[in-house]
Amino acid sequence: MDVIQALKERRSINFFDPERSIPDDTLKELLEIANLAPSSFNLQPWKVIAVKDRGRKKVLRRCAFDQPKVEEAPVVLIIVADPMGVEENRNAVIESNIELGYMKPEATESTLGMIQTLYGPPNSPQRKVFAVKNASLFAMSVMVAARGLGLETHPMDGFDEGAIKKEFGIPNDKIVPMIIAVGYMKPGVTLLPRAYRRKVEDFVRFE
Amino acid sequence: MDVIQALKERRSINFFDPERSIPDDTLKELLEIANLAPSSFNLQPWKVIAVKDRGRKKVLRRCAFDQPKVEEAPVVLIIVADPMGVEENRNAVIESNIELGYMKPEATESTLGMIQTLYGPPNSPQRKVFAVKNASLFAMSVMVAARGLGLETHPMDGFDEGAIKKEFGIPNDKIVPMIIAVGYMKPGVTLLPRAYRRKVEDFVRFE
Numbered sequence: 319m320d321v322i323q324a325l326k327e328r329r330s331i332n333f334f335d336p337e338r339s340i341p342d343d344t345l346k347e348l349l350e351i352a353n354l355a356p357s358s359f360n361l362q363p364w365k366v367i368a369v370k371d372r373g374r375k376k377v378l379r380r381c382a383f384d385q386p387k388v389e390e391a392p393v394v395l396i397i398v399a400d401p402m403g404v405e406e407n408r409n410a411v412i413e414s415n416i417e418l419g420y421m422k423p424e425a426t427e428s429t430l431g432m433i434q435t436l437y438g439p440p441n442s443p444q445r446k447v448f449a450v451k452n453a454s455l456f457a458m459s460v461m462v463a464a465r466g467l468g469l470e471t472h473p474m475d476g477f478d479e480g481a482i483k484k485e486f487g488i489p490n491d492k493i494v495p496m497i498i499a500v501g502y503m504k505p506g507v508t509l510l511p512r513a514y515r516r517k518v519e520d521f522v523r524f525e
Numbered sequence: 526m527d528v529i530q531a532l533k534e535r536r537s538i539n540f541f542d543p544e545r546s547i548p549d550d551t552l553k554e555l556l557e558i559a560n561l562a563p564s565s566f567n568l569q570p571w572k573v574i575a576v577k578d579r580g581r582k583k584v585l586r587r588c589a590f591d592q593p594k595v596e597e598a599p600v601v602l603i604i605v606a607d608p609m610g611v612e613e614n615r616n617a618v619i620e621s622n623i624e625l626g627y628m629k630p631e632a633t634e635s636t637l638g639m640i641q642t643l644y645g646p647p648n649s650p651q652r653k654v655f656a657v658k659n660a661s662l663f664a665m666s667v668m669v670a671a672r673g674l675g676l677e678t679h680p681m682d683g684f685d686e687g688a689i690k691k692e693f694g695i696p697n698d699k700i701v702p703m704i705i706a707v708g709y710m711k712p713g714v715t716l717l718p719r720a721y722r723r724k725v726e727d728f729v730r731f732e
Contacts, residue, residue, distance in 0.1 A: 319527065320528065320673070321526050321527065321528040321531040321576050321669060321672055322670065322674075323528075323617060324528035325559075325666060325669065325670055325673070326558065326561060328561065328563075330530065346725050349725050350725055351529060351533065353722055353725070354532055354719075354722065356535075356537050356680050358682050360720050360721060362722070362728070365728050365729070365730075366729045366730070367729075367732055368729055368730070368731045369732050370732065371732055374732045377673075393657040407723075410721060410723075411720075411721055415721070418717055418718050418720065418721075419717050434685065436668065443650075443653075446653070446654065447653065447657050447700060447702060448575055449657050449683075450661070451657050451660075451661040451664075451703065452661075454657070454659075454661035454662050454665070455664065455665045455680075456623060458562060458661070458662045458666055458669075459669075461563070461598060462665075462669050463528070465530065466527070466528035466529040467529075473563050474659075475565050475655075476639065476643065483548040486732070494579060495654060496658065502600055510625055510626050511625050512561075513618075513622065513627060514617060514622070515558070515560055515561065515620035516569060516614075518553050518556050518560070521569070521571065521573060522573045522574075522575055522646060523572075523573070523574050523575070523692070524575045524578050525574055525575065525578055525581045
């Protein structure tokens with residue numbers, strides 16, 4: 319599918335075919351492709367819980383204001399934004415950057431210093447912005463990649479974040495910016511016309 | 526261009542052709558397509574300053590730790606996440622939702638109540654997460670749409686946010702999660718191999 323068409327025809331789908339599951343290989347491919355999203359200093363501060371089990375989806379549905387699509391979609395991804403992604407991934411990223419020729423070993427200290435300056439200590443407000451923005455770049459990539467694999471999605475933030483953290487063992491310092499239902503559209507469903515968007519001149523200023 | 530190929534081949538480009546500008550129509554098309562990104566309750570809490578002017582790019586470069594690509598790329602987009610997107614857009618969104626058949630008029634009050642519950646009052650921490658996540662969905666859509674229009678991008682968060690706000694008249698309650706250089710790749714440049722990514726099993730748990 320053409321990339322512009324994929325973006326133009328991507329819609330948030332309310333009706334998934336509950337009879338049609340996603341093959342494991344397809345789900346893995348989806349996550350692998352989405353994981354090519356860029357991130358701050360390539361720190362990739364996101365994690366995913368891919369909920370496929372019927373019983374676990376029931377639990378998730380209860381955390382998500384009883385939205386039927388949470389149970390009807392074959393997979394629901396809990397997107398986890400991790401403010402500790404800095405500490406967790408910086409060594410592997412820097413090591414690989416040196417190996418691939420992106421930076422010289424002697425730049426390690428200044429790179430770590432810049433990361434520290436920009437994102438502050440764990441629990442700082444900058445860390446929250448850092449984690450959420452990057453996890454959302456990943457999330458959008460999931461939704462676009464899905465189109466290329468014949469899948470539909472629906473991002474949701476109508477849920478009780480505390481309940482999801484409790485039920486799915488997510489530590490309290492993490493943020494769940496959204497959950498994404500993934501699956502195949504229910505046959506015979508007709509979509510409403512695309513919802514309201516502002517005109518370019520209403521949200522862009524050219525300088 | 527195929528959507529999967531677009532995602533797999535998207536790279537953060539350091540070398541833009543400074544001689545090649547983006548036609549106004551193409552830039553507008555890019556922003557229009559990216560603006561189809563989904564958002565919380567379709568509230569679209571993002572704004573963009575598209576910096577094209579040579580002098581203004583010089584100013585922006587000074588705010589961005591003197592990164593040459595800020596001046597070399599023909600356009601740099603300042604992505605603005607707006608916590609006040611709730612108040613600004615909710616009426617237009619609800620009106621259109623009723624018109625298009627997404628909701629009944631009598632659901633207006635409960636919808637507004639749910640928005641209030643989820644995102645809290647202006648200046649609340651939830652509002653920051655709300656604004657940043659949605660603006661980042663838009664930002665990723667810009668980077669993907671660019672590929673379909675033959676353009677390359679580079680998202681940056683190496684900048685002094687306070688300086689950008691001051692120089693570009695962005696009110697202090699807004700957040701600038703990133704700026705994105707957009708343009709054409711400099712001829713003759715060879716990219717390094719793609720940087721490190723974790724394996725699926727390192728960031729996904731299946732349940």
